[in-house]
Amino acid sequence: MTKARIATAGGVAGSALRASAGIAADVEDYDQVAIVMNAATERPSHGEAFERFTPSGPLAVLPVAGGGYAVVWAVRPDRAAELMALDESDFANELLGAFGWRAGRWNKIGRRNTYPLLLSRAAETVSGRVVLIGNAAQALHPVAGQGFNLGLRDAATLAEMLAGATQLQPEITELLSKFAAWRAEDRRGVTRFTDGLVKLFGSELPGAGLVRNFGLLLFDLSPTAKRALSRVSWGFAGRMPRLARGLTLE
Template identity: 40%
Template sequence: MKQYDIAIVGAGMAGATLAVAVDHLCQGKLNIAVIEAYQLHDEQRHPGFDSRAIALSYGTAQILKQLDLWARFEPFLTPITDIEISDRSHLGLADITAQDEHVAALGYVVELESVGRIYQQAIRECTSIDYYCPAKVKHIERTLESVTVTLSDDQLLQANLLVAADGALSESCQHINIPLNEIDFEQVAVIANVTTEVAPQGRAFERFTEFGPVAFLPMSEGRSSVVWCMPEARAQKMMQATDDDVIAALQQDFGWRLGKITKVGALACYPLVLRYREQIVSHRFAVVGNAAQTLHPIAGQGFNLGIRDVFSLAEEITQAYQEQGDVGNYSMLSRYRQRRQQDRELTMSLTSCLVNSFSNAWPAMRVGRNLGLLAISYLPYLKQPIVKRTMGLVER
């Protein structure tokens, strides 16, 4: 049986960041096991590191800088310098700019495929991290002092702390019997990369329509990454439509802020469901990232919330190691749970409220949301809390 301080299940962005963060903060003095089910080959993509792009908030960028990871990301980043929020066919409009916030960028866009390669290299360079791949967790047994994990090949690993970072339907959490709550938004996200007549040049857009929000994120080579939310029946039609028909429908929803949409890449889609676990700690067990909560993509909060989970847990692990040596003790887990409670609740509430407010055509709601967008533009005391959360500048 191999002995570790920490075992992390999942080597997507949350699990990989946690492994590298703990190694960095504890100066390589903790032994870490990372357990990953997917064996990557050159022609394959890890499901957590697929062809999608994500927005890293300003706050996430600061965390990655503290972990000495930022330099690895820089070659693959596209800065977001302007975010425009609008309601289709109505007057409501809000604009957030990096210049107004006195920063170089509000956030950054990165393709997850590139992120996967960054973390594979970072993990390989950490001598304190052992990488078990492909491997799945078959059984978890906990005692007062440790957790024993049986892998799919019957290897046994023993650790002081086990962390679930294995996605929304986390099998680790199922082994521990931590309940999962689900709220179906009755929407599907259609995602694609597009080229437009006018290059985005750092501009991101969140456009609300009667079908649901559509977001454009600026990417390299003048492209934009599109997350297009709509009812399932319409999504199925889009998945079967010709490129010309897809472009026409997207142009109708998004408008002409970037001129004509000239090209659309391959479409993919997935259902939009809020999944969350109220309980993110158990005996010698912690939950981070999408395993803790998976949000609607509106406002791009989900991934950045997960990174705040990861860094908070890494800090608490470091404190426990420095004070007591036992990184899985109750007081450490209790501090992690308390630190994350408010941020998790507020961010989940914000995204759910935005979906409910902007994804319907009720006249009273339509008037209210447009007044809200105008108020954000002209009333700084309303704008600043929203801007700070958008930028990830929140208490952890």
């Protein structure tokens, strides 16, 4: 039997440890499905990432090694079923119609997988000596790609606090409580930000499209708004751990 002074859970698999620790989670179903795949176009990627807000959901196209892309396409469940039933050629045409010609024609579509999109928030990130980070603490919609960055900051903060402790004494529970307090602002802000984006761009209320388009135009014309968004999305709006600032733990 393995013994440890603390237990850390990260990723979707960490939900089992979360449940065993008696930590509740608030789960909201977005009624969307993510279709994920690797794909290639006639124009190799050069490190550029794209995100398009389509009527059915956001479409993220991210560069990967070898000049291809990783694609995350959020759509309604019925639309996902239609797209998954298509052959590679027809799916590539649908993807081209949604994304446009920015990367050229899609000439290779890898294996497609799907998963439901949820917002899951643990009621607390620390219980005794159990610590939740990453998706075990908060599983976000992939819009704006903030879940991964948030999880990295969780891990960097925990590493910094443990490295600063002279030894794991019984007071470790106090240290973990301070960890939870440190991460609370960043977790809350990024969760609200991504949830707000999903609901803003997913709204089908009359006039919602006009409001979205006008808001995006104003944002595109405002360097100040872009800088503020960058600071929030990268966690610069709150206290940053050393590793996230490119510093060592020493």
